[in-house]
Amino acid sequence: MPQAVPLSWCNHAGVTADESEDSVTVHISVGDPRGAFTFTVRRVPDDTDSVLAGRLLMHVPYPDAPCGHRPLTPLHDGTYLIGS
Helix, strand or coil, rough: CCCCCCCCCCCCCEEEEECCCCCCEEEEEEECCCCCEEEEEEECCCCCCCCCCCCCCECCCCCCCCCCCEEEEEEEEEEECCCC
């Protein structure tokens, strides 16, 4: 019986730190030509007129997101099945 090759599902993985946006983004591609799943953590600028000033925000993939990498089906909070 054929054996799955570890990490053969991962086309690319990377981390981008962006000083101009005060953010860090993780990219993981599972071989779909539309790009990659990304999640980003960024700091809201201290001089923002908001209760969020200086706080950290996390942006994550979600079902029906525009330009989604692969379809996501929620299994439970924070966990998705990737693909159909």
